[in-house]
Amino acid sequence: MKLYQTYASPFPTRVRLLIYAKGLEVEIIEPPGFHASTEAKGDYLQINPIGRVPALVLDDGRTLPESEVICEYLEDAYPEPALRPADPWGRARMRLLSRICDVYVVMAMVPLFNLSGRSRRHWDPAVIEAAVGKVAEALGYLEGYIGEDGYAVGGGLTQADGAIVPQLVLAAEWIPGLFGTPDPLPGLPKLSAYWRAVQSDPIAARLIAETRDAVAGVAAQAAAQAKAAAASA
Numbered sequence: 198m199k200l201y202q203t204y205a206s207p208f209p210t211r212v213r214l215l216i217y218a219k220g221l222e223v224e225i226i227e228p229p230g231f232h233a234s235t236e237a238k239g240d241y242l243q244i245n246p247i248g249r250v251p252a253l254v255l256d257d258g259r260t261l262p263e264s265e266v267i268c269e270y271l272e273d274a275y276p277e278p279a280l281r282p283a284d285p286w287g288r289a290r291m292r293l294l295s296r297i298c299d300v301y302v303v304m305a306m307v308p309l310f311n312l313s314g315r316s317r318r319h320w321d322p323a324v325i326e327a328a329v330g331k332v333a334e335a336l337g338y339l340e341g342y343i344g345e346d347g348y349a350v351g352g353g354l355t356q357a358d359g360a361i362v363p364q365l366v367l368a369a370e371w372i373p374g375l376f377g378t379p380d381p382l383p384g385l386p387k388l389s390a391y392w393r394a395v396q397s398d399p400i401a402a403r404l405i406a407e408t409r410d411a412v413a414g415v416a417a418q419a420a421a422q423a424k425a426a427a428a429s430a
């Protein structure tokens with residue numbers, strides 16, 4: 198199998214959790230044209246007409262976009278070790294936490310992703326403040342459902358951890374670091390305790406390290422592009 202993805206994006210990260218935990222043989226490919234790159238997506242649109250990462254290509258050539266769908270496929274096709282709780286309520290909680298990340302946390306960050314690609318003179322403090330407030334509100338939804346035993350749900354690593362950990366790198370590290378805004382976690386004790394504890398899981402730690410490195414790379418690339426654009430203006 199092949200996974201088209203980038204390390205800075207939270208969506209493929211949740212797929213990599215399954216790949217690592219299940220020990221699957223998957224070639225990782227980073228298509229051009231994502232994040233701060235100026236390249237067009239080109240041939241990638243033939244692999245995923247939606248034009249987003251991730252996309253999984255099976256050995257027989259069939260292709261699947263959308264991170265949640267890919268995770269559910271891998272879970273069904275390679276059930277061991279299970280990364281879904283066994284009971285229906287646990288599974289519902291896992292899906293709920295993942296959905297909160299997709300629908301509320303990421304969407305709240307979009308204005309900040311957009312600003313990060315622009316020179317600082319375009320950074321409107323009111324836009325930043327509003328977006329940071331929305332991110333804190335969305336993290337508050339996670340606070341209401343997050344597990345209290347070191348994992349998102351069910352006392353062990355699940356798909357929900359793959360959805361949450363990259364979001365916390367972005368929300369608790371990247372946003373305060375880049376925009377100089379407060380760390381949102383101190384007001385969220387359960388999420389803070391989770392964030393501290395999950396980092397001792399080796400697979401979560403690997404995903405966190407990969408996300409941190411990739412986000413730093415994208416930030417450096419964006420800063421260089423903004424500097425070049427300012428110099429030529």
Ligand SMILES: N[C@@H](CCC(=O)N[C@@H](CS)C(=O)NCC(=O)O)C(=O)O
Binds near residue numbers: 251
């Ligand atoms: N619902 C999709 C969202 C995927 C997504 O939005 N990926 C972003 C990267 S964070 C992307 O590919 N954006 C298009 C772009 O950067 O041009 C999924 O869960 O796979």
